[in-house]
Amino acid sequence: MSRTAPTAALKGVVKASRTTSQNDSIYNEMLSAILEQRLAPGTKLSEDTLGEIFGVSRTVIRTVLQRLAHEKIVRIQPNRGAFVAEPSPEEAREVMQARRLIEEGMIRDAIRNQSPENIGELRRSVAAERLSLEKGDHEAWVRLSGDFHLMLAAVAGNKTLLAFLKELVSRTSLIIVQYQKGTLSPCSCDEHTEIIDAIVARNENHAIALMKAHLKACEDQLNLCESDEKADLYSIFAKPIKEAGKSRTAM
Known part of the structure; x- marks a missing residue:
């Protein structure tokens, strides 16, 4: 036994x-x-x-x-x-707000815990992201853009925060798929590079301001207005029904 x-x-x-x-x-x-x-x-x-x-x-x-x-x-x-899932516009706004709040703390920790090795990984991630844009590969860009933020969270060294951010990034990617408007531009890659540079320089306030502006710019690229109001069937069909009633009366 x-x-x-x-x-x-x-x-x-x-x-x-x-x-x-x-x-x-x-x-x-x-x-x-x-x-x-x-x-x-x-x-x-x-x-x-x-x-x-x-x-x-x-x-x-x-x-x-x-x-x-x-x-x-x-x-x-x-x-x-x-x-x-089909995130509503309200959910999309809440997710982006949550990211702005938690990624501020993430930046502070990343500045303290950074190493040449993980900074190099972040720069390679941005290079891959830029290449996907040049190829017009929207799907790869969505994934790589999210990966950059997860890598930054890993540099910060808080596993609980990383797990929470992973959910938010996944939801953000789904939101981008559903609500992205217009064509993609290399601006996000430039913003990621500027964030890395500020972290390397240990300029905490500047790095936080850049991250907040970056996430706000991401939200501004989403079309979150048109779906806010539900279609009103009464207003849509009221006029045709009224006209149809007149025509029957005339007959």
């Missing part, structure tokens, strides 16, 4: 590890598909179809969907299933 019990326990650990790895792999593939706009907001995510695609049970898919739902990337509706 003393020999078989540890063996059974070890097998359980290995099985759990494989399951976790499988779930993480499916999660990452689905998250990338959503953030790279291959799965548009509002798309229904069928458990049966996804299970067939990934060669796993519905239980595994359901676990992944619940994880994405916890991060507000997917919405699960009772008796209807799971759908790629």
Whole structure:
């Protein structure tokens, strides 16, 4: 018993590890598909179809969907299933406000904890971001732009903050996919570079001001006005109905 019990326990650990790895792999593939706009907001995510695609049970898919739902990337509706989230304009504004608040503290910690190695990683990230813009690869740009902020959070060294920011960045990417207006410009890359330069110079106030201005500029590039008001069916159809009534009377 003393020999078989540890063996059974070890097998359980290995099985759990494989399951976790499988779930993480499916999660990452689905998250990338959503953030790279291959799965548009509002798309229904069928458990049966996804299970067939990934060669796993519905239980595994359901676990992944619940994880994405916890991060507000997917919405699960009772008796209807799971759908790629469609953030409202109000949600978009709240997410951007939250980012402005927490990334100020992130900048302060990044200035204290920076090293030549992670500054080099940040600059390479911006270079990759700029290349995606030059190629017109919108999906890659959305992902890389978010990655820059997550890398900066990693430099700050606060794991709790990094986990929270990861959710906000993922939601921001989804918001950009849904509400981005106009064409992309290299301005965001220039702003990222300026933030890095201010961090290297340990100019805290300037770096914070740059980050706040950058996030505000990102929000200004979103079309958050047109969807604020719901369509009024009465006002849309009132005139035709009235005219139709007159025509029937005339007849």
